[in-house]
Each structure stands twice: as C-alpha cells, then as structure tokens.
C-alpha cells in the first residue's frame with residue numbers, strides 16, 4: 001500500500017550555485033510512503049505523517065545554506081563560529097556561522113531532484129512502524145508572473161530565520177494607480193533576484209568605511225555568531241530588519257518615489273505568505289510643479 005501527502009510542508013533555504021552564486025529556494029514537499037496496513041486499517045495516521053516528516057526537515061536542511069562541497073572554488077573549514085565557507089566562483093563570498101546553519105553535500109551542484117533522493121534515503125533509514133520506504137518530491141511553486149529569490153538573516157528571530165544565509169523564492173505583485181503592472185513587477189523581480197538583503201545596522205563597519213566592491217555583515221544571535229561578506233552589487237541595503245513587512249514597505253516607498261504613482265506591493269516570503277504595503281509619491285511642492 002502507498003500513502004501520499006502533497007504540500008506536506010515547505011523548505012526555505014539559501015543555495016550556493018557555482019553558476020548563479022547565492023540564491024534562495026522555496027520548495028513544496030510532497031511525500032509517498034510504502035508499507036503494510038495496521039489493524040486500524042491505516043498505514044500511518046495522516047495526523048502523524050506531517051509532523052514526523054516536517055520535524056525532521058525543519059531540524060535538518062530547512063533554513064540552512066545548502067553547499068555543494070565538490071563545486072569548483074569551494075572551501076569549508078572549522079572556525080571559532082563553527083564553520084567558515086569561502087567561495088570563488090561565480091564570485092567570492094565568505095560565510096561564518098554555527099554548523100547547524102549549513103548543509104554540506106559532497107556534490108558538484110545541488111538540485112531539487114537530487115536532494116529529494118537524498119532526503120528520501122535518509123528518512124527511509126529509520127521509518128515509522130509499518131512504513132518500509134519514504135519518497136519525497138521537492139518542487140518549485142509554479143509562478144506564471146514575476147518571481148525572485150533572495151537571502152537574508154533576522155538576528156532577533158528566535159528560530160532558524162536568525163541564520164545569516166537563509167532564503168526564499170517569492171512572487172512579487174505590484175499595483176500602479178490601482179492596476180497590476182507586469183512591467184514594474186518584472187523590473188523589480190530582476191533587480192532583486194539572487195540578491196542579499198541587509199539591515200544596515202548589521203554592517204560590521206559603517207557603510208562609508210566598507211570596501212568599495214564588497215559588503216560585510218556580522219551579528220550575534222541566539223544560535224551563535226554569524227558573518228557574511230559578498231560583492232556589493234549582489235546586495236540591497238535597508239534601514240530596517242529585512243522582515244517581509246519592511247521589504248514590502250521599502251519596495252512600495254521606493255517604487256512610488258521612482259514612478260510618481262500610487263503603489264501597492266504584495267511581497268511574498270516564500271510560498272503563500274508575505275506582506276502588503278501602500279505608498280504615495282512624495283508630495284510635490286508648488287515650485288516643483
């Protein structure tokens with residue numbers, strides 16, 4: 001007998017790719033379980049399947065930086081913070097943090113399909129009673145309109161969002177003067193894609209003392225000390241924590257100012273959640289008119 005659960009949970013993480021650099025992922029997780037029925041006529045109670053699998057994914061790779069250690073230019077060493085990752089291609093990046101904030105995989109690149117096979121094998125090693133095999137499928141949300149990926153860290157978060165490099169793949173909806181504007185959505189999704197969002201308070205030195213081509217952030221969070229350096233051109237700087245509420249407000253204010261229009265932004269954080277913000281263009285004084 002096979003039991004299936006679609007949309008069992010989501011996985012949100014940052015992914016290092018030797019081709020694209022630091023990107024964000026948000027995957028739907030579907031599960032199939034093979035086994036024998038128990039006397040209650042169930043293979044495994046649905047109410048138990050979800051927490052059984054979700055708890056193991058949440059305690060594992062969810063909200064970590066996924067690192068293909070066999071990719072060119074990758075170096076991972078022990079350090080005072082836990083692990084230090086240095087990359088060379090397609091750009092130099094250094095991330096330091098507790099071991100639990102990294103998922104190291106001895107592969108040249110990490111794909112959803114290969115990760116699904118790996119996770120299925122891991123979960124099938126010690127399956128629940130009556131279950132012989134567990135198969136997972138990881139899949140992107142189908143997004144027909146604009147989408148982008150980003151990474152960030154929320155140092156005050158009590159959970160795994162405090163990790164300096166975790167990410168998401170998100171829809172972006174923008175209304176200009178009350179009408180959806182596909183061109184603005186495409187423009188901003190492209191501007192934000194594969195970026196790292198920084199709260200300027202987390203810069204390890206004042207902005208004007210940072211190197212011209214790189215930004216460096218560092219903070220102490222509940223799980224430990226984190227730091228990250230990457231090219232400035234991959235970063236966007238906010239004057240607030242990079243929660244989705246502040247991201248939505250930052251986008252709405254910026255786009256309203258740039259376009260001179262009334263703007264509404266629906267910014268998603270991964271799959272099916274996020275924040276909405278409205279903004280008006282700055283008032284024009286009489287002599288500007």
Ligand SMILES: Nc1nc2c(c(=O)[nH]1)N=C([C@H](O)[C@H](O)COP(=O)(O)OP(=O)(O)OP(=O)(O)O)CN2
Nearest residue numbers: 009010012063154157161166242243244245269270
């Ligand atoms: N109000 C807000 N809450 C949270 C925010 C936020 O911006 N505003 N952000 C986070 C973290 O960024 C975190 O990465 C969100 O993680 P996610 O996995 O999407 O959320 P959950 O773990 O709660 O959802 P599951 O899909 O059930 O794993 C946290 N909170």
